Amino acid sequence: MKLMPSPTAAPELVLERFLPYRLSVLTNRISGQIARLYERRFDLTIPEWRTMAVLGRFGPMSANEVAERTRMDKVRVSRAIARLARKKRLMRRPDSDDGRRVVLSLTPEGRAVFEEIVPLALGVEARLLAPLSAAERALLERILARLEECAAANFAGSEDAASQRPPRGGAQRSSVSRRRAGIGSSRT
Amino acid sequence: MKLMPSPTAAPELVLERFLPYRLSVLTNRISGQIARLYERRFDLTIPEWRTMAVLGRFGPMSANEVAERTRMDKVRVSRAIARLARKKRLMRRPDSDDGRRVVLSLTPEGRAVFEEIVPLALGVEARLLAPLSAAERALLERILARLEECAAANFAGSEDAASQRPPRGGAQRSSVSRRRAGIGSSRT
DNA sequence: TGGCATTAGTTTCATTTGAAACTAATCTGC
DNA sequence: GCAGATTAGTTTCAAATGAAACTAATGCCA
Numbered sequence: 001m002k003l004m005p006s007p008t009a010a011p012e013l014v015l016e017r018f019l020p021y022r023l024s025v026l027t028n029r030i031s032g033q034i035a036r037l038y039e040r041r042f043d044l045t046i047p048e049w050r051t052m053a054v055l056g057r058f059g060p061m062s063a064n065e066v067a068e069r070t071r072m073d074k075v076r077v078s079r080a081i082a083r084l085a086r087k088k089r090l091m092r093r094p095d096s097d098d099g100r101r102v103v104l105s106l107t108p109e110g111r112a113v114f115e116e117i118v119p120l121a122l123g124v125e126a127r128l129l130a131p132l133s134a135a136e137r138a139l140l141e142r143i144l145a146r147l148e149e150c151a152a153a154n155f156a157g158s159e160d161a162a163s164q165r166p167p168r169g170g171a172q173r174s175s176v177s178r179r180r181a182g183i184g185s186s187r188t
Numbered sequence: 189m190k191l192m193p194s195p196t197a198a199p200e201l202v203l204e205r206f207l208p209y210r211l212s213v214l215t216n217r218i219s220g221q222i223a224r225l226y227e228r229r230f231d232l233t234i235p236e237w238r239t240m241a242v243l244g245r246f247g248p249m250s251a252n253e254v255a256e257r258t259r260m261d262k263v264r265v266s267r268a269i270a271r272l273a274r275k276k277r278l279m280r281r282p283d284s285d286d287g288r289r290v291v292l293s294l295t296p297e298g299r300a301v302f303e304e305i306v307p308l309a310l311g312v313e314a315r316l317l318a319p320l321s322a323a324e325r326a327l328l329e330r331i332l333a334r335l336e337e338c339a340a341a342n343f344a345g346s347e348d349a350a351s352q353r354p355p356r357g358g359a360q361r362s363s364v365s366r367r368r369a370g371i372g373s374s375r376t
Numbered sequence: 377t378g379g380c381a382t383t384a385g386t387t388t389c390a391t392t393t394g395a396a397a398c399t400a401a402t403c404t405g406c
Numbered sequence: 407g408c409a410g411a412t413t414a415g416t417t418t419c420a421a422a423t424g425a426a427a428c429t430a431a432t433g434c435c436a
Contacts, residue, residue, distance in 0.1 A: 118199065
């Protein structure tokens with residue numbers, strides 16, 4: 001039987017049971033498999049695939065809208081678009097109403113690739129969910145929604161840090177802040 | 189009411205509802221928050237933190253054992269160790285029995301940092317789990333375990349790809365295989 | 377004993393990444 | 407109109423990353 005922890009017992013942290021760590025390992029594995037699949041069969045990175053996915057599903061839109069929908073930053077989107085354009089999987093049409101915008105749309109070839117990938121992607125998802133019962137899936141859905149909400153809230157709450165930024169040429173930055181603040185990419 | 193899908197209806201893929209994508213976004217957010225926390229307060233990256241976490245919890249071990257426990261590749265571990273050693277948070281003692289091995293252990297300073305972080309990390313986890321009921325947490329545990337199992341199985345099943353590798357100097361590699369096979373880092 | 381495969385750990389190198397800077401077009405207030 | 411602020415998208419640059427090569431010590435077995 002389990003004894004009561006002594007009043008002074010330090011709480012334990014075992015990495016293998018720590019939720020953020022577990023999520024990270026799990027997600028990276030899944031993303032890795034998917035990335036390999038897309039790369040090997042379609043010469044497609046995950047940012048490229050995500051871009052195609054939203055264009056394929058929702059039709060033409062600007063790079064910014066792609067960034068919002070995929071939650072990728074605009075740099076990644078910009079590069080994904082450049083590569084897709086090079087491979088002739090999407091077209092960029094300057095917006096006549098707003099000279100800054102560029103409207104993106106899949107080429108017929110891009111759409112063909114998209115339509116070939118969709119069932120594969122859904123198949124991966126189905127295989128992942130296969131061992132779960134319907135009830136478990138429903139609960140997973142709810143749990144994910146809550147965690148997303150919670151993470152988004154905390155996320156928003158910590159954005160202040162970047163507010164007062166010194167200009168680039170501005171000489172010194174502490175060695176701490178110099179070490180990349182960059183963070184959670186997961187090429188996924 | 190919902191109509192039956194027509195026999196020819198293509199299954200739909202909406203990125204925002206696609207499990208691998210959702211996991212990725214969620215995980216990156218969480219990892220990002222944590223990384224910011226560790227970096228700002230302790231000048232510690234996630235690979236460094238993971239290394240300290242296993243050394244702090246399980247005591248001295250070799251770099252390889254750290255890699256196994258943290259599921260990081262040995263390159264990452266090697267670099268994390270180098271940085272931690274530079275910052276005097278861990279010590280490397282050559283193993284007298286096996287000249288290849290180096291036994292790592294936290295310095296007193298490293299341990300102090302470790303003990304300061306543990307409650308913070310557990311706090312982050314607790315905040316994440318706060319909106320979930322006990323029943324939901326239990327089910328989350330089960331679901332995670334199943335997904336991990338499933339992902340690990342598929343993972344193992346797809347390792348063959350790297351088997352016959354051409355030597356480095358070996359002239360050409362296809363543009364496909366040249367484009368990094370690298371994948372799911374998520375600096376997490 | 378000696379040679380060849382293996383293991384621990386590091387280094388090299390090509391690539392990805394994102395914050396910050398940058399360019400160019402549009403909006404805003406006056 | 408028109409100056410300054412904002413927005414769309416790209417480029418620059420300093421890391422981080424990991425596959426493959428490398429170095430060095432062991433294991434194995436003949």
